[in-house]
Amino acid sequence: MTIAEVCKKVGLTPDTLRYYERIGLIPNVSRTAGGIRSYTEYDCGWIEFIKCMRGAGVQVEALIEYVKLFQQGDSTASERKQILIRERDRIAEQLLEMQNTLERLNFKIEKYETDLRNAEKELQSITNSKE
Amino acid sequence: MTIAEVCKKVGLTPDTLRYYERIGLIPNVSRTAGGIRSYTEYDCGWIEFIKCMRGAGVQVEALIEYVKLFQQGDSTASERKQILIRERDRIAEQLLEMQNTLERLNFKIEKYETDLRNAEKELQSITNSKE
DNA sequence: CTAACACTTAGAGTTAACTCCAAGTCAATA
DNA sequence: TATTGACTTGGAGTTAACTCTAAGTGTTAG
Numbered sequence: 001m002t003i004a005e006v007c008k009k010v011g012l013t014p015d016t017l018r019y020y021e022r023i024g025l026i027p028n029v030s031r032t033a034g035g036i037r038s039y040t041e042y043d044c045g046w047i048e049f050i051k052c053m054r055g056a057g058v059q060v061e062a063l064i065e066y067v068k069l070f071q072q073g074d075s076t077a078s079e080r081k082q083i084l085i086r087e088r089d090r091i092a093e094q095l096l097e098m099q100n101t102l103e104r105l106n107f108k109i110e111k112y113e114t115d116l117r118n119a120e121k122e123l124q125s126i127t128n129s130k131e
Numbered sequence: 132m133t134i135a136e137v138c139k140k141v142g143l144t145p146d147t148l149r150y151y152e153r154i155g156l157i158p159n160v161s162r163t164a165g166g167i168r169s170y171t172e173y174d175c176g177w178i179e180f181i182k183c184m185r186g187a188g189v190q191v192e193a194l195i196e197y198v199k200l201f202q203q204g205d206s207t208a209s210e211r212k213q214i215l216i217r218e219r220d221r222i223a224e225q226l227l228e229m230q231n232t233l234e235r236l237n238f239k240i241e242k243y244e245t246d247l248r249n250a251e252k253e254l255q256s257i258t259n260s261k262e
Numbered sequence: 263c264t265a266a267c268a269c270t271t272a273g274a275g276t277t278a279a280c281t282c283c284a285a286g287t288c289a290a291t292a
Numbered sequence: 293t294a295t296t297g298a299c300t301t302g303g304a305g306t307t308a309a310c311t312c313t314a315a316g317t318g319t320t321a322g
Contacts, residue, residue, distance in 0.1 A: 004298075014299085015281055022302095023279095034288050036299055056232035060279065074250070081243035088236040095229050098222055101187035105219040112212035119205070135268075145269085146311055154309095165318050167269055191309065263322100270317065280306085287300065292293100 001039040010047050017047065024064050025050050027071055057094060058087050132170040141178050148178065155195050156181050158202055188225060189218050 003014045012020075020026050021037075026046050032038050039047075046067075053063055066083050069076035134145045143151075151157050152168075157177050163169050170178075177198075184194055197214050200207035 002299085013281080016279090018300090019280065031300095032288095034299085035301095036288075052232055052235060054279090056229045058232075077243060077247055077250075081240060081247070084236055084240050084243065088233060088240060091229055091233050091236070095226065095233065098187045098226050098229070101183055101189075102219060102222050102226065104183060105215055105222070109212060109215050109219060112208060112215065116208055116212070119208075133269085144311080147309090149270090150310065162270095163318090165269085166271095167318070185309090266319100266321090268317105268319080271315090273313090275312065276310085278308095282305065283303085285301090287298105289296100289298085291296085 001044070003037050003039070006039045006044060006047065009044065010051055012047070012051060020047070020050060023060065025060070025067055027067060053087070056091050058091070062087055132175070134168050134170070137170045137175060137178065140175065141182055143178070143182060151178070151181060154191065156191070156198055158198060184218070187222050189222070193218055 001009070003017055006012075007014055007017060017026070021029055026043060029037050029039060029043055050063055054060070062083060066080055069080045069083070132140070134148055137143075138145055138148060148157070152160055157174060160168050160170060160174055181194055185191070193214060197211055200211045200214070
């Protein structure tokens, strides 16, 4: 796959993909004779994983660390697991915070709704009394 | 309340509070005769609201817009409501994405656990067969 | 009264994560 | 074969949201 095809498939820009590769997030992308990137399905798997993690707010730095350990082989498995646990816990915490905020916003929106309804009613009763 | 007291109370730095005020997120903070900020409970309410929204990833730009409308009075109520709805929907969407990622991470972590257990078992059986 | 310390301002600096640019190369088509 | 358009690289620029600095003022403990 070319970079354009991968971009269409996963929804990232070529610049972002090249950036991710440059900083070590997508290991071993091979090239054609002319030096053009040629992505395998395996590469796409990585990209998709990275995209998913980034979408949940996992920092690039943590992902670089993970990929680096991955490339060092099986002996780093438990260290990698620790990274995943750490990031999982972060996401879980952030999730709670967002759930609270969501609830708070829902209350506030509801309050706006009743207030706006009441204001309209009042307006109408004034209009009516004038007739 | 002084800026230091508010900071301790809500968990923000003085720099951040001054920054928020400067860009219009905390309206009408009054000063002492000497020009030092003196926060009311009402101010703290705003700050706490802003902190909550920021904690859930609501952009400063959206909050500035909201505060500006708020200061313009009742006539902006429905416009303000629209902002809250928009941000609520964003948070809800982000929440879903994070829940998916959380699940994915949990699977991955579990896989690491079984793999590591198996590796250890294998190691042990080799050790045993040598004895 | 003075030393020490918190506060003030305007504005510069930092950080993360892209995003864009210039100059050049490669592939396909008229 | 020439041109068009996607690709390459290294490096500069951008954006959001702080965070820090410098130079000065106010407040309080000894």
